[in-house]
Amino acid sequence: MKDRAVSEAVVRRLLKYYRVLNILDNKGVDRISSGQLGKRTGFTASQIRQDLNYFGGFGQQGYGYHIKTLKNEISSIFGLDRKYSMVVIGAGNIGQALAGYPNFSIRGFNISAIFDNNPAIIGKHLNNILVRDISELKDFAKENCVDIGIIATPAGTTEMVAAQLKEAGIKSILNFSPYDLFMEGIIVENINLIDSLYTLGFKMKNGNRFKKSAESEGIND
Amino acid sequence: MKDRAVSEAVVRRLLKYYRVLNILDNKGVDRISSGQLGKRTGFTASQIRQDLNYFGGFGQQGYGYHIKTLKNEISSIFGLDRKYSMVVIGAGNIGQALAGYPNFSIRGFNISAIFDNNPAIIGKHLNNILVRDISELKDFAKENCVDIGIIATPAGTTEMVAAQLKEAGIKSILNFSPYDLFMEGIIVENINLIDSLYTLGFKMKNGNRFKKSAESEGIND
DNA sequence: TAGATTGTTAATCGATTAACAATC
DNA sequence: TAGATTGTTAATCGATTAACAATC
Numbered sequence: 001m002k003d004r005a006v007s008e009a010v011v012r013r014l015l016k017y018y019r020v021l022n023i024l025d026n027k028g029v030d031r032i033s034s035g036q037l038g039k040r041t042g043f044t045a046s047q048i049r050q051d052l053n054y055f056g057g058f059g060q061q062g063y064g065y066h067i068k069t070l071k072n073e074i075s076s077i078f079g080l081d082r083k084y085s086m087v088v089i090g091a092g093n094i095g096q097a098l099a100g101y102p103n104f105s106i107r108g109f110n111i112s113a114i115f116d117n118n119p120a121i122i123g124k125h126l127n128n129i130l131v132r133d134i135s136e137l138k139d140f141a142k143e144n145c146v147d148i149g150i151i152a153t154p155a156g157t158t159e160m161v162a163a164q165l166k167e168a169g170i171k172s173i174l175n176f177s178p179y180d181l182f183m184e185g186i187i188v189e190n191i192n193l194i195d196s197l198y199t200l201g202f203k204m205k206n207g208n209r210f211k212k213s214a215e216s217e218g219i220n221d
Numbered sequence: 222m223k224d225r226a227v228s229e230a231v232v233r234r235l236l237k238y239y240r241v242l243n244i245l246d247n248k249g250v251d252r253i254s255s256g257q258l259g260k261r262t263g264f265t266a267s268q269i270r271q272d273l274n275y276f277g278g279f280g281q282q283g284y285g286y287h288i289k290t291l292k293n294e295i296s297s298i299f300g301l302d303r304k305y306s307m308v309v310i311g312a313g314n315i316g317q318a319l320a321g322y323p324n325f326s327i328r329g330f331n332i333s334a335i336f337d338n339n340p341a342i343i344g345k346h347l348n349n350i351l352v353r354d355i356s357e358l359k360d361f362a363k364e365n366c367v368d369i370g371i372i373a374t375p376a377g378t379t380e381m382v383a384a385q386l387k388e389a390g391i392k393s394i395l396n397f398s399p400y401d402l403f404m405e406g407i408i409v410e411n412i413n414l415i416d417s418l419y420t421l422g423f424k425m426k427n428g429n430r431f432k433k434s435a436e437s438e439g440i441n442d
Numbered sequence: 443t444a445g446a447t448t449g450t451t452a453a454t455c456g457a458t459t460a461a462c463a464a465t466c
Numbered sequence: 467t468a469g470a471t472t473g474t475t476a477a478t479c480g481a482t483t484a485a486c487a488a489t490c
Contacts, residue, residue, distance in 0.1 A: 005432045007457080011423050015416050016401070033471060045471090046459050053473060061472040062466040078419050079426040097318035101414075103376070103399050109418050148421060155324070172421045174414075178324050180237070187424045189417045193322075193395075195236050196410045197330050198299050200369060200393045202232050203408045205300040211226045228481080254447060266447090267483050274449060282448040283490040 006054050013051055014074055016041045021071040033064035083108040085146045087170075089161050090153035091116040091131045094176050098150060099126040112144055134164070141168035151175045162186070227275050234272055235295055237262045242292040254285035304329040306367045308391075310382050311374035312337040312352045315397050319371060320347040333365055355385070362389035372396045383407070 020040045024032060034045035034052075041048075052058055052065075058073050059065045075081050086104070088095045091114050098104070099111055114126060115134045122133050132140065140146070149165035151158060151173060158177040165173055165186065172187035178194040203210055241261045245253060255266035255273075262269075273279055273286075279294050280286045296302050307325070309316045312335050319325070320332055335347060336355045343354050353361065361367070370386035372379060372394060379398040386394055386407065393408035399415040424431055 003430065005430050006427075007432045008420075009457080011420055011431075012416070014423075015419055018419075019401075035471080044459060046461090047457090049471090049473065050458080057473060059472050060466060061464070062470045064471065077423070077427070079422040080419065084418075084422065093318040093321040097314040100314040103415060104418065107415060107418070147425070148418070171425050174417060174421065180240075187421060187428065189421055191412065191414070191417060193412070194324060194328060195233070196395060196412060197305075197325065197328070197369070198236055198239075198301065199229075199232055200395065200408060200410050201300040201305065202235075202298070204368070204392050206227075206298070207408065209224065209226050210232075211228045230481080256447080265483060267485090268481090270447090270449065271482080278449060280448050281490060282488070283446045285447065 004054055010051050010054060013041070013043060013047070014077070016043075017048065017051075018071065018074045018078070021067050021074070025067050025071055029067055031064050031066055032070075034059070036064075080108065083110060084148055085110060085112045085144055086148040086150055086174075087112060087137070087141065087146050088114045088150045088152055089116075089134070089137075089165070090114075090151065091118070091121050091126065092152065092154070094152040095150075096126050098152060099129050109148070111150075112146065113140055115140075137164055138168040141165075141170055146170050147172065149173050151177055151181075153177065155179065159183075162188075225275055231272050231275060234262070234264060234268070235298070237264075238269065238272075239292065239295045239299070242288050242295070246288050246292055250288055252285050252287055253291075255280070257285070301329065304331060305369055306331060306333045306365055307369040307371055307395075308333060308358070308362065308367050309335045309371045309373055310337075310355070310358075310386070311335075311372065312339070312342050312347065313373065313375070315373035316371075317347050319373060320350050330369070332371075333367065334361055336361075358385060359389040362386075362391055367391050368393065370394050372398055372402075374398065376400065380404075383409075 017037060020037060021032070034048040037048050038045040049059070055077055056073065058070050086109055088098050088111055095114055099114060104111065111129055114129055114131045115137050116122060116131055117134045121131050124131050146168070147170065149170045149172075151161050153161050155177060158175065158179045158181055162173060162175070162181055162183050166183060170186070173181065173189070175181045175188055175190045176193070178192055180190050180192065181188050238258060241258060242253070255269040258269050259266040270280070276298055277294065279291050307330055309319050309332055316335055320335060325332065332350055335350055335352045336358050337343060337352055338355045342352050345352050367389070368391065370391045370393070372382050374382050376398060379396065379400045379402055383394060383396070383402055383404050387404060391407070394402065394410070396402045396409055396411045397414070399413055401411050401413065402409050
């Protein structure tokens with residue numbers, strides 16, 4: 001039951017469950033059944049039970065799931081019960097936007113520094129975060145136990161920047177360049193905005209041919 | 222063979238094929254087999270032939286695929302042989318970054334206006350794009366045949382903004398808020414940065430348990 | 443022609459759904 | 467206890483891979 005490998009799909013669904021659990025918990029709701037959670041998220045009750053049982057039996061027959069408990073279990077599975085230190089590489093448009101984006105630090109993902117190679121901006125602050133010289137990356141990462149590097153540099157620099165992040169001992173990368181990055185020995189999430197626009201283009205032209213995935217009755221409120 | 226519904230996975234793979242084809246075309250390469258394309262993208266030759274045959278028989282036995290032809294076919298499938306007009310809602314950090322992001326307009330996705338409700342910023346220009354009052358959205362969208370609305374507003378406004386975009390006759394939405402949007406009658410792509418960070422968290426903690434998907438030997442250069 | 447490689451059908455694999463005994 | 471709902475196994479469905487005749 002436990003310790004089986006899980007797919008990307010399972011991970012994404014767990015995050016949806018987690019979001020619903022938080023909303024309900026904030027509303028003071030105590031318990032939920034897989035059926036109710038299914039209605040909220042658009043997945044089947046059966047799939048939800050399967051997903052949760054990759055990690056453990058968090059429910060109780062006849063009762064369902066205790067929301068606070070399940071929330072904490074998922075939180076712990078994802079490692080959300082701690083803080084993460086991040087650095088942004090590239091103090092351009094995207095780097096600046098991320099520095100000012102409040103939703104990261106709220107959730108414990110803090111940007112501790114921004115790095116660039118442009119002397120005109122090095123030494124300045126963006127939203128109280130110092131812009132440092134890229135040459136200081138390695139020392140800074142070691143001293144500050146940086147977990148995540150965010151790549152927000154112009155096209156053509158991605159591989160080189162990724163190599164520097166790996167060299168600095170950073171464990172994972174959030175990559176915003178429209179270049180699909182794969183690198184041995186470091187975890188990568190690619191956020192490819194161009195692909196997202198192209199996908200919209202596809203759906204606008206081929207809407208009818210597209211296999212819809214689960215749609216909830218609204219998991220937010 | 223044709224007209225079958227395709228899954229999100231197929232769409233994402235087609236985009237990878239398209240990227241490789243562009244690179245090879247720029248290098249002056251004429252033809253490629255499904256086997257070679259497989260090596261470049263990390264998918265099996267069989268899967269590539271299956272994917273392409275959802276849309277038509279673009280290859281030739283004994284030869285493979287003519288790169289320019291296949292590139293144009295995919296381009297046409299995705300509707301990339303035309304320009305798109307986009308508006309950004311929200312002139313905050315993300316909105317500003319998008320306005321200055323060169324990779325959209327290069328590929329024919331142009332931001333024609335930014336909308337906000339803050340009088341302090343309405344009337345200003347961001348990267349030569351005028352910030353307009355949100356109340357002008359509907360008229361502007363109709364007059365300028367806006368295709369895509371990008372939501373870059375603070376948390377809590379997403380549903381309302383999406384409704385306004387739909388009301389303005391806009392066909393699709395790129396949503397940057399950490400709120401999963403579903404809305405009848407309008408196409409939505411959610412870019413959930415929080416989910417991406419959480420997924421990194423999961424992989425850092427459970428790396429070994431994660432089912433890896435196809436990794437190429439490097440599709441870029 | 444012979445070799446290569448497609449398009450397509452059949453086989454396999456994995457993921458989702460259904461069923462149900464266990465039990466709170 | 468009776469009803470509800472889990473955890474888990476079995477059945478189904480869909481997607482990926484393999485095989486191969488067609489043919490350039």
